[in-house]
Amino acid sequence: MVEQLKCLDQQCELRVQLLQDLQDFFRKKAEIEVDYSRNLEKLAERKEHSILSPVNCWNLLLLQVKRESRDHATLSDLYLNNIIPRFAQISEDSGRLFKKSKEVGVQLQEDLMKVLNELYTVMKTYHMYNTDSMNAESKLKDAEKQEEKQMGRSDRQTPRSPDTLSSIKTDEKPVRRSSVKKIEKMKEKRQAKYTENKLKAIKARNEYLLALEATNSCVFKYYIHDLSDIIDCCDLGYHASLHRALRTYLSAEQNVETSKHSGMETLEGAAESLEANGDKQKLMETYNNVFCPPARFDFQSHMGDTGVVCAQQPLESELLQRCQQLQSRLSTLKIENEEVKKTMEATLSTIQDMVTVEDYDVSECFHHSNSMESVKSTFSESYLSKPSLAKRRANQQETEQFYFTKLKEFLEGRSLITKLEAKHDLIDKTMGESQKSDCCLASGRRNSALRKQESGEVIPLMVESCIRFISRHDGMSVI
């Protein structure tokens, strides 16, 4: 029974130790979390302002780290000010309950000892009384033997049972009669003594048997019910309080997870919104003064001369021929440049396939978490050490180089086409209007007169289209 209390003491010590370990654990984890939080906070300090989508991602990344920093600071705070105090209280409660339960146990053991002492006492009494009873019985037997001897001498034919004490006859010889009387008296006395002792012994045996039964029941009850009840008392609220403390930890971690998850979703949204065209628009709007087209170059008139192409003879046929030549040159150039463009676009498409390859799933690096084995060696090779990566990058740069070659070719072609097409279109347009504008090869005066006459019809065609672009002049337009 001393072992039982020792065992409970040991359980109490283990429990206190466990709760101390839990407190130490959360104290250290609080330190780790607050360290982590502080480091993340430092990391989150910088933030830039820009409307471009990659900078938006960067800002959200910093915001996310700030959020994680705060969450881990909260975690640390919860460890220190909620979870650890809970364990401390459970430890305190446990200690108190163990002390009280032990007191109850000691009391029960003391009561049991009393019962056992009682049993010992009644057993001793029974043994004593039984000894007395047996002594009395043997003395009675001695008396009976003496009587029998006496009877055998005086009246051998009369056998007597030792317990028929009423058959004493008075008609025997006086000497023998006095001897017989003496023996009978002694036997009578011894019979009474024996009966008395026998009854006492039987009573003592009954008491012993009853005490034995009671003791066995009490021992049985102690082992089957009392010990269990004492352990229950030690456990009173322990598991429930421990459950609540762990639940608090889980709730804290769950909140960190939820918060992080929502931040990651925002970041994911920003990553999905990474968009080149939108950024280009924003850039051009921001640097409007640099990227806005300048005003169209005006016709720099000389001494009031009009800016109209003259297509009268002898220039008409020359212009017509030139127009046809431009036309034919342009159709060749356009066909050629369309080919270049197709190759360029196919190359671009190849590059786009290369840069959008879905190589970002790193799940395999985390498989060790399930097996719990050290697999440091496997997780670095996923991205960098693959020999295919270098090959892929070389291939990408080669494709890129080819793309730029084709792009330059295309842009050169487009420039030429733009230039020739503008000339062709102006000649073509002028030829269509040549009837009206016979403005050029007449004499100066008639020319002037015509200029005044048709100024409302011919000149504006050119001027107006120029004016359309005029908003601001920069240095280049005077060249």
Add this chain to the structure above:
Amino acid sequence: MVEQLKCLDQQCELRVQLLQDLQDFFRKKAEIEVDYSRNLEKLAERKEHSILSPVNCWNLLLLQVKRESRDHATLSDLYLNNIIPRFAQISEDSGRLFKKSKEVGVQLQEDLMKVLNELYTVMKTYHMYNTDSMNAESKLKDAEKQEEKQMGRSDRQTPRSPDTLSSIKTDEKPVRRSSVKKIEKMKEKRQAKYTENKLKAIKARNEYLLALEATNSCVFKYYIHDLSDIIDCCDLGYHASLHRALRTYLSAEQNVETSKHSGMETLEGAAESLEANGDKQKLMETYNNVFCPPARFDFQSHMGDTGVVCAQQPLESELLQRCQQLQSRLSTLKIENEEVKKTMEATLSTIQDMVTVEDYDVSECFHHSNSMESVKSTFSESYLSKPSLAKRRANQQETEQFYFTKLKEFLEGRSLITKLEAKHDLIDKTMGESQKSDCCLASGRRNSALRKQESGEVIPLMVESCIRFISRHDGMSVI
């Protein structure tokens, strides 16, 4: 146009800076994660072996920290060996693309300058030729004026238009005729010169107008298409690669989350499995030698005496009376103890309500994560600083004290009941069997005879029930 290239340079610098920042960010975060991982690893080192549910929770907690340690180590490794190299590559690619794009831009700007220089040249030519044409015209006009003067002197009635050069008459005076001829010749020469110059000027004007149209088209094309194309070239794959890098980060974080979540679920399961009764069973099984009931105490027979209660007269009536007294005492005790038990159980139920209060939701401490404000002050008070907590704990301890008072009362009562009931039941049983066992108040010899006769029937009833518990004797059973 220089500004355009400067602007692209600036964008390139910003981009390289952003990518450098991202690399620095992930390098530092990798350090933070590996620090965090190492700290968690140290924390996870200890692990104990026990089958009790709280120790199971403790082991899972350590296992969880180990898992987190590994996950954060993996995270750190992924930052260093996957994410940072991606940003480095994007930076390298960006730099190369900007360089190539800038070359294309410079080429386009040079081509545009050529077009503008051409325009300047043809404009100057036009101005020069137009000046020549106007000079020729004014010289022609001078000649026409002289001719008119001459004509006015010789034939005033004949007005001539200056352009009808075919009306020279040969029947005039020789002096005047030679003078007229001279003037006419001069005029003819000047007319030819003017016509030639006028044609050249008109041609030059046409060239200037065509060049002007071509230039405006080229400038327009440059601003509307070329600049956009150059920016596209700078962006080639940038957003897609950035997207993949961020996706890698998100994938890594997602895996950490999933891993942590599954660990937390295991821990949650263990917290839900915290169970006092199971632990009690396990404890008692583990310390079987301490908690197993000892063998029943045997009847310690004296000199071969039998262990049977004797209920023959004159003991029968005494035992009967005793049995009735025990019966009545027991029913009173049982009623009283049942009352105590009810009070005790109600108190226990109150305590259980107290220790299972659901006070572990710490969500409110994390609300700051959404508002992103510093609310340090609010989150500590949730558990500890509530004045209700101290009150609650005091109340709990008071209830606990009351519970122990009632428990002691109940256990005392139960001990007494057990003792008395055992005695009562044995007497009661003996009374039922008293006809058979008239074993006690006969003489020693008849008693012995009876013992031998009935040994097969009466004694085993007691002995056998004793034997049932005998497996091992400890020190106590000899008392």
